[in-house]
Each structure stands twice: as C-alpha cells, then as structure tokens.
Amino acid sequence: MRNPGRMEKLPFFPFARSLRLLMPAFPAPPCPEDAPVCLSFHEGTLRLRGLRPRAVQRIFGEAGEPQVAGKAEQADDGPEWVFDDRDDCFRTDAVHYRQVVARLHAGLASGFRDEVPQWTAIDLTLRRESPQALQLRPDQLQATEAWVAGGRQGVIVMPTGTGKTVVAIELMIRAGTSTLVVAPIRDLMYQWHQRLLSATGIDAGIIGDGVHRVSPISVTTYDSAAIHGPRLGNRFGLIIFDEVHHLHGAWRTDAARMSAAPLRLGLTATPPADPERLQELRESVGPTVYSQAITAARGQTLADYRIKRIAVHLEAEMRDRYRSLAAHVQRFVADRRELDPKFRWEQIFKLTATDPEARRCLRAYRLKRRIEERASEKLRVLEDLFRLHAGEPVLVFVGSNAMARDVSMRFLIPCLLSHCGKRERADLLSGLAKGRYPALVANRVLDEGVDLPAVNVAIVIGGSASSRQATQRLGRVLRKGRGDEAILYEVVTADTAEVQRSRTRRRTAAFKKSDTAKRC
Amino acid sequence: MLTSAQCIVEYDFARRLAVPDRLSRKRDERYLRAAARLLAIYRRGVGSPRGELHRRVGRVLEAFDDCPPRRVAAFCKLLDDASSFASAGRSAAELRRRVFSLAADRHPLVTRPEGIFESTLEQAHREIAAELGRSWQEIEANLFADVIELQRLQAFDSDWQPAELLAAYNVAQTQALLYRAVRMTVTASEDMKTILRHAKLAGLMHEIRRLEDGRYWFIFDGPASALRNTSRYGVRFARMIPKLLSCQGWQLQATIAGPRNQFLEFRLSPDDRLRSPLAAPEPFDSTLEAEIVERWHAATPDGWRLERESEILHRGQQVFTPDFVLRREGDDSPIYVELVGYWTPEYLDEKRNQLQQFASHRWILIVTKSNSKFTERAQLPTLQLTGTFKPTELVELATTYYASRTLER
Numbered sequence: 001m002r003n004p005g006r007m008e009k010l011p012f013f014p015f016a017r018s019l020r021l022l023m024p025a026f027p028a029p030p031c032p033e034d035a036p037v038c039l040s041f042h043e044g045t046l047r048l049r050g051l052r053p054r055a056v057q058r059i060f061g062e063a064g065e066p067q068v069a070g071k072a073e074q075a076d077d078g079p080e081w082v083f084d085d086r087d088d089c090f091r092t093d094a095v096h097y098r099q100v101v102a103r104l105h106a107g108l109a110s111g112f113r114d115e116v117p118q119w120t121a122i123d124l125t126l127r128r129e130s131p132q133a134l135q136l137r138p139d140q141l142q143a144t145e146a147w148v149a150g151g152r153q154g155v156i157v158m159p160t161g162t163g164k165t166v167v168a169i170e171l172m173i174r175a176g177t178s179t180l181v182v183a184p185i186r187d188l189m190y191q192w193h194q195r196l197l198s199a200t201g202i203d204a205g206i207i208g209d210g211v212h213r214v215s216p217i218s219v220t221t222y223d224s225a226a227i228h229g230p231r232l233g234n235r236f237g238l239i240i241f242d243e244v245h246h247l248h249g250a251w252r253t254d255a256a257r258m259s260a261a262p263l264r265l266g267l268t269a270t271p272p273a274d275p276e277r278l279q280e281l282r283e284s285v286g287p288t289v290y291s292q293a294i295t296a297a298r299g300q301t302l303a304d305y306r307i308k309r310i311a312v313h314l315e316a317e318m319r320d321r322y323r324s325l326a327a328h329v330q331r332f333v334a335d336r337r338e339l340d341p342k343f344r345w346e347q348i349f350k351l352t353a354t355d356p357e358a359r360r361c362l363r364a365y366r367l368k369r370r371i372e373e374r375a376s377e378k379l380r381v382l383e384d385l386f387r388l389h390a391g392e393p394v395l396v397f398v399g400s401n402a403m404a405r406d407v408s409m410r411f412l413i414p415c416l417l418s419h420c421g422k423r424e425r426a427d428l429l430s431g432l433a434k435g436r437y438p439a440l441v442a443n444r445v446l447d448e449g450v451d452l453p454a455v456n457v458a459i460v461i462g463g464s465a466s467s468r469q470a471t472q473r474l475g476r477v478l479r480k481g482r483g484d485e486a487i488l489y490e491v492v493t494a495d496t497a498e499v500q501r502s503r504t505r506r507r508t509a510a511f512k513k514s515d516t517a518k519r520c
Numbered sequence: 521m522l523t524s525a526q527c528i529v530e531y532d533f534a535r536r537l538a539v540p541d542r543l544s545r546k547r548d549e550r551y552l553r554a555a556a557r558l559l560a561i562y563r564r565g566v567g568s569p570r571g572e573l574h575r576r577v578g579r580v581l582e583a584f585d586d587c588p589p590r591r592v593a594a595f596c597k598l599l600d601d602a603s604s605f606a607s608a609g610r611s612a613a614e615l616r617r618r619v620f621s622l623a624a625d626r627h628p629l630v631t632r633p634e635g636i637f638e639s640t641l642e643q644a645h646r647e648i649a650a651e652l653g654r655s656w657q658e659i660e661a662n663l664f665a666d667v668i669e670l671q672r673l674q675a676f677d678s679d680w681q682p683a684e685l686l687a688a689y690n691v692a693q694t695q696a697l698l699y700r701a702v703r704m705t706v707t708a709s710e711d712m713k714t715i716l717r718h719a720k721l722a723g724l725m726h727e728i729r730r731l732e733d734g735r736y737w738f739i740f741d742g743p744a745s746a747l748r749n750t751s752r753y754g755v756r757f758a759r760m761i762p763k764l765l766s767c768q769g770w771q772l773q774a775t776i777a778g779p780r781n782q783f784l785e786f787r788l789s790p791d792d793r794l795r796s797p798l799a800a801p802e803p804f805d806s807t808l809e810a811e812i813v814e815r816w817h818a819a820t821p822d823g824w825r826l827e828r829e830s831e832i833l834h835r836g837q838q839v840f841t842p843d844f845v846l847r848r849e850g851d852d853s854p855i856y857v858e859l860v861g862y863w864t865p866e867y868l869d870e871k872r873n874q875l876q877q878f879a880s881h882r883w884i885l886i887v888t889k890s891n892s893k894f895t896e897r898a899q900l901p902t903l904q905l906t907g908t909f910k911p912t913e914l915v916e917l918a919t920t921y922y923a924s925r926t927l928e929r
Contacts (some may be wrong), residue, residue, distance in 0.1 A: 044744060047914075054729070082747055086725055086727050091743065092747065254744075254752060353528065357586040383628060383630060390628060390637070405664060409660075410627060410629070411628060412641070
C-alpha cells in the first residue's frame, strides 16, 4: 500500500465509490532511512532489530505470554515476539505484519525502517470485451462491501456457482496491489489464470506444477504457497485463498502464516463447522465478513434440480464373489470388535502396517469396492441414460480413474483426469459446452469449483458420501443452464454398501434444505 | 527420496525413540532374495507399464507376512527412481482428441443397434481405426500412454546388486524419518567443513558450540523454528543425510514430531553402518593443502603443531573454517593459516570479506605467487610460496609477527 492514491481510479462500479472504500488499509507515516529500528522479512518471518526487550514489551504488550483461553475475541492483542539469539533479532510470523506496523507507528516516535513490502501498486482494469459480467449482482456487491467494511481481512462465504471469482476480481481491482491467488489444486490454479486473463487481459504468473514464474499478479496452489512462502511472503499486498476451508493443518497454514500481505481474502462455499478451525481461519485470514446460504441462491442464480436413484443388480457370479468378500471383511471387523469394542473401520489402515490379517482384509475390501463401482451393469444403465438424454450435454462422475477410463473406453467419450494437461482440459470443457463432445466423464479432479459448462444432466457413479463432495458436485450440476430443470442421477449397486452411502449423501444439507427438490 | 506415504517408523514411547524401518542382510535374508527378484522384474520389464511392474513387485513382497504396504510402495519408488519411463504427453492427448471427436457423432455407442441409435462400439472401433490409418489395438495401447501407471518402462539404469538395493532402502527410510524432524543436531570431530557447507547449501540455520573435548556441536533448523516446533525443514535435513553418511566422526540426534503431539528422539552415527550412495569427501581441497601436510609431517618444527580444519570461526550465521590451525606449545591462542590458491576475482573478494569478519584473530596467509595483489589489500602476514612449502618458514613468520603478543602473556 505504498501508493494508496492509485486506488481512486479503479472501482468500475460507480455505486461502490464510497469514501470508506478508498481509505488505505492503514496510514503510512514516512519511514526514515536511517532509523535504528528496522523491520524486515526473513524466510516467512518478520525480523525486528534495534529495539531492546523492554521497548518491545512496551509497544506490543506482554510478548511471549500465552493467550488466555476465552479471550479469543481479542486474540489479536499483539504478535508474540521471540528473541532469536542465532540471529540477534526479535522474530514473529509474517502474518502479523499489518498489526506490527500499526503498533510500531503508534509506539515509536522516532519511526522505523520498514524493509518488508516488496509489493507494488498495480493498475488493473477490466477489459471492455471481457466476457465477465460487467456489473456485480446485488449479492456480489454486498459481499465486496462487507469485506472492505471488515477492514479488508476476512472470509466471504457464497455457494458454488454464485460467482465468487467475480467478487474476488472486483476486490483485486479495488485493492490495486500485487496479488497472489492460492487455489487448492493445479486445475483450479490454471482456471484462475484463465479467468484473470479473460477478465483483465493480464497473463498472471504461475507458481506450481513445475512452473515458477513469479509476477505481481500470480496464481499458485496451497502446497506451492507453503513451500515458497519463505521467498514469496513479502511480494504480495493482497493474498486470496480460494476454497479457504483447505487452509488447515500445520503445513498448509504456513501458506498464510508466512505471508505479510496486509489485505487478505478467503472464499468458500463450505466454511468449516468446527469452531477451532474457524478460529484458525480468523487468525490466518480474518473473520467471516459475508455469508450467503445455498437456499438463498437457489432459484435466482442456481437451477432447480431433482434426484433420481437407479439401483443395478450384480450378476449371479459377481454377487457370490461380492458376498464372500463382504463376509471376509465382516468377520475381520467382528473379531476386532471382540478384542476392542470401540474398533472403527478407519483404524484398519494403521493395522496394515503390522497385521497381515488386516492387510488381507483391506485387500478384500478394495476388491469388494471395485465390484461395486465397476459393475458392468452400470455401463448398461449408462447406455440407457445416454440414449434418454441424447443431444444434451451430460456429465458423468465416477469414483476412480480406472472407472473413468472404463466409461471412456466403452462410450468413447473424453475423460477428465488429473493427467490431462492444461490445453486438453480447456479443449474438453469448451468442447462439452459447444457440443463438440456429447458427454464427459470425470473423477474427483472436478470435485471443487472447476468451472464446468452449464449442464442439465449429471450422473454420479460411485464416489464417497462425504457431505462436502456431494454439495460441491451438486453445485456444478446446479449452475443455471438454459432455464430447464436439472437432473442428477445416482447409479448404485443394489444390496451393497453403496446404497447406504447414497442414503448418506442424500441426507446432507444441500439435499435436505431444498424445497423444490423432488424425490423420486 | 521417498514420500512420507512410504515411510515406516517405529515409535518406542517407553524410551522416547523413533526408529526408521531397516532391513538387515542377515536377519532379513528373505528380503535379500526378494531384492534380487525385484531387480530382475525391472531389468526384464522394459516395455511393461509402471502399474504392472508395481503389481509384480507387490506379488513378490506380499508373500511375506511382515511386509506392510508401505514397504512395498517404498521399493517401487526406489526402483522407479532408478528407471526411465516413456512419457507420451502430447501425442496421447492429441490421439484422444481425434478419437473422441470422431466418436462424438456416433454417440451414444450402443450394444445392439436399434432405431435411431445405430452405432455400436465395434463399428466405431473399425471406422475410427480406418480413419486414423492404425489398428484399433494400437490406438487403444496408446490412448492413455501418458497416465503415470500406464507409462512404459524404457530403461532401468542402475547396476544395483540385491544388497545395495536393501542399503538404498535403509538410507531412504532414514531420510524419510527426518521429514518429521523439527531439529537436528550433529556432534562432529572430523569433516566439519563438509557438514557445514551442506547445511548452508540446504539453507538451514545453525547454532555452533564447541565442546570441551574439542568436538563441535551443530544445531540445525530454520527461521520459523524460533517460533514453534515445525517440521518444515525436515526435507532439508533429509537431503543432508547422504553427505553426512560419507563423513567420519559424527553423531546425529534429531527431534522427531511423532504421533499425539509427542516428540521423540532419533540417533544415528557411522556405527549404524548405513551405506552412503556418495563417495567420501575429498580429503584435501587442493594439492597444495596435501603438500603442506606432507612436508609438515616430514619436518615438524619442535614445539609446534599444525592441525587441519580443526576449528570453526563463527559469528551469528557467518562461518569460516580456516584451512589450518597453528599452535605453539604453551600458547593458548592459535594462529589461523589460510591458503589462497589460483582463483577467480570473485573468490578472492569473498575470501577477503570473510577474513575481515574475523579480523580480530591472528592470521597467516599462504599464497601462491600469482595472488600477490590480493595480499597487498588483505594486509595480513603472508608467506609467499615460490618453490616448495618449508615448515620452518611458516614458523619463523609466526614467531616474527605474533611473538610479541605471546610474550605479553
């Protein structure tokens, strides 16, 4: 924010031109070149030199004191400085940069040297011919205003398909500073690159997937951001975490902790429910500043949909094999529960390290799942559905790469898997949208937010019952198509565990809260 | 290197120790025989897809009741790393584009032609094959040739013997354990310069202490370690292991972040007999250094000692290891002797900066003739070598320059 005046030119939505929006994130009094106190960035940490411990304590409060439980609201009381005698400096996480600067300005009459910011003012404008919506919808505008009002550090919660990317690009333009966009997976990183290119004409830098091209506007993945945090943390004034619920765990949190960006934005459709994880997000990005429920979006921006479940039966021979494998698994679990009544299935993965019985059981379990998932009957059902919806674009979701290739080879339709390069992926997605390809089969690559062309027919085969996956998958089917009703088929194997999983899936919020969903 | 998904560690909570998986040639003799079979699978497997090779490896090892899936995966990774696989990135994607585009008009491909749906899969195969001028079998074999598990083995380049494969496995498991390390300390009596150089290359921060017995204690970690226990530098520790294994006279102790927020210890030393894949460090940096040692031994002046790289000078994160330390009996403060050979101007600038950092010590430079310009600017007592190195000349120079200070004591 070295040049806050820059921002005035930018908001393209006239309504947003309120004075508050144009205030810089924090006032920046001049920093004397020769001040003895120096704040710098060192491998993802802030390094403070030239202050005695007592002065640090005076300015920052009781540094090093553990936070008192229940005081969470004021958890940003002050960064904890640790004296690092290896380097003769005080050190703290870069995430505290904005606070540190505010405190130093308030507490040091003599000023200080701030060597941290390596970010620059960026003049971003929307391309005139941009296919992006030129006007924000009222809910998108509300979201942007809420973030600005919230001090420009915070999380925006909007359902999949409601244009979070548009909101983020608007905020990037208003911020007018070097920006790093962090996406969960490479596909989404490339998608961001594409969206930025078409919206602003900027060829953003790419950090990840074997590419290391850092530029003032860059896109990356959570893992790359964590790996390169020590070198990138002071190069961006705004950091955007897409699908921010992934910002979790010691390693990934480093992506946020090592960034000094004073402006921070998180986007998600599914914020974590766990208060501890919410607190984690509050510390690394900011509080939730805007939240829109999926039910609010339905009807306006999302299509109505219904769900149809189709059960297939296994052939006699397969069924016998399936039952014997299932019995094997059941026997093992029963034996285990005799030893330990609290035994849970997930514990088997640990047991395989030492117990050959567990290994055999897990192998039986995987074979059983394979029979469920890859039952040839399912391909027959798929054939019928393709006939039924001939002429309409159809998306098929499957639970494994092998099944995706099975489907692909049986119907000679493209499959979208993790090995697909950037160009092929773009070709497939646009091909489905333009009708060059009649259908597409995808594995979990598409689980989150990857832009799909609007379709009205989706078919789920296999897959797990986690509620997040189901919501996000639905979200894509729900993208408003041509005004017709969307339909989601679930093809499950009858009399197998899959039926149970499908029930779980139907129970999750996205299905239950719907008034319009018709059960068949 | 392995990934952490292939790493096997045993935690001994009673003794608070972390022990990496290890296969011994004697105790695990079956694995030695299995290793021979695994090597044969890869050596004879040229042309087979990766997934198939892994299945074959799995079949050999799954026969052992004590072989967990991670060990199977680790062997596959080691063998893969020594192999090269054909990757048909662009051409497979292009083939897919053509095949699926040709098939698009015929969608949906049905089992039995009826009414408006008249294209069967077999028909589509025939027609597409004809269109592309290749047999369908060939098309099918190449359609997904870029999928990792379908990539075909091109060459297996290693000349590993079965025992060497086990040795590589043991080193790899030790490295993988260190991914979870939050701190690594090394106690060293030899090869300190090599150890420090590799720590620096790995981008680690150090703390150095000299022990009473003259050994050095290095603590390695990174900037964020001052704020919390973090294993983010673990991969850098792991990278140092092969180099450390090639050195002598060290002990390693690492703090491992184990399950349930517990910290455990891992110890390693040359006594563990892990075999380094690298050669031992060159004993001498230059022939001049070797020559000096040789001549000093041949004619050691009475009452003097010349030790090679036995001390480390450090200030914060700056480290300097003088080539020699010259000691006189009864004199506690050493004289550091640094060789300046034929080098680039950048090297000389760097050396001068380093020497200035530690200017408060007593120095003698030994320079070859061509570097006289350097010594003029360094302003330190200098032994200019014109012919061979003579120990007496070095001692004379030391006495002339530093005798007065010695007498003051």
